[in-house]
Each structure stands twice: as structure tokens, then as C-alpha cells.
Amino acid sequence: MATARTPIPHETSGLAAPSAAQPVPGDSYVQSFARGLAVIRSFSAQSPRQTLSEVAGRAQLTRAGARRILLTLQTLGYVKSDGKLFELTPRILDLGFAYLSSLPLWNLAEPVMQELVGQIKESCSAAVLNGTDIVYVLRVPTHKIMSISLGVGSRLPAYCTSMGRMLLSALPPDAMMNVLQASDRTARTCFTVTDVDELAAKIAQVRNQGWSLVDQELEEGLVSMAAPITDRSGHTIAAINISGQANRTSAKVMQETMLPRLLAAAQSISSQLTIQRS
Amino acid sequence: MATARTPIPHETSGLAAPSAAQPVPGDSYVQSFARGLAVIRSFSAQSPRQTLSEVAGRAQLTRAGARRILLTLQTLGYVKSDGKLFELTPRILDLGFAYLSSLPLWNLAEPVMQELVGQIKESCSAAVLNGTDIVYVLRVPTHKIMSISLGVGSRLPAYCTSMGRMLLSALPPDAMMNVLQASDRTARTCFTVTDVDELAAKIAQVRNQGWSLVDQELEEGLVSMAAPITDRSGHTIAAINISGQANRTSAKVMQETMLPRLLAAAQSISSQLTIQRS
Numbered sequence: 001m002a003t004a005r006t007p008i009p010h011e012t013s014g015l016a017a018p019s020a021a022q023p024v025p026g027d028s029y030v031q032s033f034a035r036g037l038a039v040i041r042s043f044s045a046q047s048p049r050q051t052l053s054e055v056a057g058r059a060q061l062t063r064a065g066a067r068r069i070l071l072t073l074q075t076l077g078y079v080k081s082d083g084k085l086f087e088l089t090p091r092i093l094d095l096g097f098a099y100l101s102s103l104p105l106w107n108l109a110e111p112v113m114q115e116l117v118g119q120i121k122e123s124c125s126a127a128v129l130n131g132t133d134i135v136y137v138l139r140v141p142t143h144k145i146m147s148i149s150l151g152v153g154s155r156l157p158a159y160c161t162s163m164g165r166m167l168l169s170a171l172p173p174d175a176m177m178n179v180l181q182a183s184d185r186t187a188r189t190c191f192t193v194t195d196v197d198e199l200a201a202k203i204a205q206v207r208n209q210g211w212s213l214v215d216q217e218l219e220e221g222l223v224s225m226a227a228p229i230t231d232r233s234g235h236t237i238a239a240i241n242i243s244g245q246a247n248r249t250s251a252k253v254m255q256e257t258m259l260p261r262l263l264a265a266a267q268s269i270s271s272q273l274t275i276q277r278s
Numbered sequence: 279m280a281t282a283r284t285p286i287p288h289e290t291s292g293l294a295a296p297s298a299a300q301p302v303p304g305d306s307y308v309q310s311f312a313r314g315l316a317v318i319r320s321f322s323a324q325s326p327r328q329t330l331s332e333v334a335g336r337a338q339l340t341r342a343g344a345r346r347i348l349l350t351l352q353t354l355g356y357v358k359s360d361g362k363l364f365e366l367t368p369r370i371l372d373l374g375f376a377y378l379s380s381l382p383l384w385n386l387a388e389p390v391m392q393e394l395v396g397q398i399k400e401s402c403s404a405a406v407l408n409g410t411d412i413v414y415v416l417r418v419p420t421h422k423i424m425s426i427s428l429g430v431g432s433r434l435p436a437y438c439t440s441m442g443r444m445l446l447s448a449l450p451p452d453a454m455m456n457v458l459q460a461s462d463r464t465a466r467t468c469f470t471v472t473d474v475d476e477l478a479a480k481i482a483q484v485r486n487q488g489w490s491l492v493d494q495e496l497e498e499g500l501v502s503m504a505a506p507i508t509d510r511s512g513h514t515i516a517a518i519n520i521s522g523q524a525n526r527t528s529a530k531v532m533q534e535t536m537l538p539r540l541l542a543a544a545q546s547i548s549s550q551l552t553i554q555r556s
Contacts, residue, residue, distance in 0.1 A: 006464065009326055029348075030350045031349075032307055032310055032311070032351050032353065033310065033311060033350050033354065034354055036311050036314075037354065037373065040373050040376055040377075041373070041379065042370060042376075043376050043380045044379055044380055045380060045384065045385075046380050047380070048380035048381070050501050061443050068307060069307075071308075072307055072308045073311075075308050076308065076311065076312055076315065077409075087380070088376065088377040088380060089377075089408060090377065090406050090408045090413035090415065090431075091408055091413075092373055092374055092376070092377040093377060093378070093413055093415070093431035094319060094431065095315065095319070095370055096364065096370055096371045096373060096374030096375070096430075097374070097430075097432065098318055098320075098322060098370070099318075099366040099370040099371060100371070100429060100431065101322055101323045101363070101429070102321045102322055102323060102325070102326035102366060103326070104326065106323065106429070107323075110419070114419055114420075128366045128368050129370055130367060131289060131355075135368035135371055137367075137368065137371070140419060141388070141392055141393075141418060151375070151379070151384070151430075152371065152374075152375075152380060152430055153341050153368075153371035153372065153374055153378065153431075154375070155496050166415075176380050234482070263511030277321045
């Protein structure tokens, strides 16, 4: 299953030919690369060290195919093995680091977010939209044992999170509706809004007011507010949020006391982005 | 240059044959994968959005080869393009996340590190060894504008960092000497120890005392102390550190006031690892 097929001629010829914008899903090269990445993703908290058979099972490859890819990853330093068990190496972080450090807000946002966390004593995160999910790209935790632990790279559904609704509000209406339709809108709590039209109305409100608040729709007890980070052309490129526990601070109190500071922090990051890129 | 060659038969046949432990560097499959990863790494803070030619230049590929890989990455959702400029998408973080979440200390260490940062008001990080470098895997910043900003996935040389020396002290002597010999031991400050024998002596001292302190050898004004995280079998799997500014707190005062707390935090994480895995 992992044998490389002879490439179809048009896939390797030409430079910026008209087909350049068209990816070629049937390409053996694409398949090989996809399988390599599937092997990487087969490792997790539940399966940090795996045998060849386990990798093959989780990545849905034959043992021969899985073995070939594991040896490839081992050659490249992304996997190590004691001969029987395979595990990932930290070299894999180079790839995510290439992405994170290419984000324009990477260096700018963190000091501002740290200052905000110092003021409000709640965690602050930044996320971007990816399909129907938000993906965390920066995190400044507060020093409370109870704080919500979501590492960089964590995903949450966009439709029921404050940063998700903030980011969805910046999409063209059609694209926003497509994301809502494509989302797995399973109710997370008794407060979760799952109806597409109702969500669209809430997102329209977010667009008008310039911030979002989600009260226990993702998780009971969890309240979160988000504000947009915009680049010099006014495009929303990310959102930042703060979240707290409803039993410590109600949504209403959070909005009154913390929202102005959140908006000021988002504005400060956006202004610096404008200056940096002009 | 990026065409997939017909695979050599022995590379795809057999399961756990004796050759299983031997990666096959000449494999076209390995080369293809390596090129894909080189394209990912060509993106950075300096080049977040690149043309085809820029990617080809930075990844040392032909334009045709670079184009094919970019289309592959685009098909798989790791790259997006407006037709002219290419950029990475946050999907790339899934790969690093697979690694980070597979670390046994991932969930355990953070609350302990947060508590430590709350006590000492200095940043705390965790890192692992990778070749001659340490790689940051967890970070709890303090809320000071001056704090040192090193994201997860950042690399620093092991020989001149407190976590590096801690991790090197856990290697067999031969392996430790090999890392020192292979390191680019350029002096970073006037305090940097670069002589291999002198470094080996310092690392032996670290091994004996069970902690390390590096005083302005990486950067002027920066003092850092590290302690080991060990698994249930007593193997060092990571190090945690705290660092501060010499002009705020001298190395001597840091050692007196903060070292006991750092050691207690490392011990707490290590104990939890022992319980978790037994």
C-alpha cells in the first residue's frame, strides 16, 4: 500500500502552468506524504510508544507500509526506536515552530497578553480559525490550579467558543454559514446553541458589537470573552480571549470588569501589527 | 528533482526483518518526505508568505519540485495560497501536538510549574534533549514585560544552558562527550565555558549535586537553574528551569531563595510520573 507509483507526467512538468492552483489528490506523492503525517498523528497521550502493529492499525496502513514510513521518519530524526517500540522525538516541534514563528502576532501579542493576565488574573489565549475549529496559537495561563489547560495546537469547535464566533463573524456570510453547516453541533451543555439560524444571529451580533461572549456553551461553569486581532488592512487574523469560572465571576461581572481591558489589549496588538507592517 | 522513483524491492518487503532497524537514506520515499518537511521549514518569521521561487530557493529545490510539494501540502491542508503567495496553515500544529501530548509529563507538569511561577515570580520552562540542543516543551511565563520569550519548540544549545547541562549529566559519559564535541561551542558571552574538559567537569558536578546553575553563559544578565524530571525507573526524561535577571537577583540569591522550590517542584512532578505509570 505504501509503494510509490510512477508519477503522472503533468504533475511534475511545468512551473506556474494553469494547473498550478489545482492540487492533485490522486498523486502518489501526496498519498505518501499524507501517510507519513498519519503515522505522526497516530502517536498521542494514550499511545506515546507504539509497536509497528499498533502504528499500522491506528494509521490504517499495512505493516509493511507503516514500517517503511517509520524508518523514513527515523532516518529524518522525527521518530526513535529501541528496536521494538517507536516514539516521536522533539524534532517534530520544528514544523509547528515554523508556522508559529511565521505568525505576525507571535512576538507582539505575548507581552500584551501577559500584562492583561497580570491585571485580571485569568488566562488569556490567542487562536486562529481552521475549518470548523479554532486552533490555539498562544497561551498565557494564570497561576491558578483550576485554570483551563489547553496547549498551543489544541482545537475546539468554532461555533460554541468565544474566539470561534469572533473569527466566524469576520468571514463573508456564505463562508460563515458553510462552517456552521459543516460543524458537528452536538450540544456540549444545556446552554449550547446548536441551531444554525440562531448561531448566525448571534454571530451577526458579535460582528456588530466587535466582541463576543460565550456563557457555559462549551463547558458548564466556563465563561469566555473574545476580541479580534486585525492587520493593517483591517482583516481579522486571530482572536484573543479570556475565560473564567462562572461560580467565581458571573458573565455579567466579567463583561463589566474585564471586557474593556480585553478590548484594549486586542487594540494594542492590532495597532502594533499595523505599525510593524507599514 | 522531486519525481518519485520506483522503490527498491527490499524497502517495501518484509515486516520485522533484520533490516528493520536500518533506515534507508537513499530511499526516494525518504527523500520525498524530507523535501516536504524542508518546504514546511522554509517558512519563518522572516518569510511567512512566499512565492514559489522563494520556497524553491530556501528549500533548495527546483521550481518544479517545490511546486509539486506545495500542491501536496495544499491538498493536505497544511499550506494555503492566494494563487501567488503561499503560507502555512495552523493544521501544521497537529503534528507537534501529537508529540507534546504524548509526553508523559504534559498534563502533570504544568500545574506544578504554574504554582512555582506564582511563588517565585520568574518564568519556568521544561525542555528535553535533542542532539546538541535542548527543545522547549512547556513554558509558564511570569507576567513581566521583561521576561524571556521562548516558545514551545524553541531550541538552544545544551552545553551552555542550565537544562542542557542537567540533561547532559544524565547521559552515559561517552554520549555526553560526543554531544559536547559535536556542539557549536561559540562563546555567547565573556562567561561562556567552551572547553570540552571544563564543560565535562561542570556537568560531573551537576550530576553529583542534582541541579545545575548557569550564570550568564548564554546571555549577559541571564541566570538560570535547572532540576531533573525522572520517570519511575529513575531515568531523566526532561528538565525544568527557572531563570531571572542578574541585575534583579544575583545567582547567589537565586540559588538560596529559589533552588529549594525548584527542586521541590521537580520532585513533585517526578513523583506523580511514578504514580501515574505504576
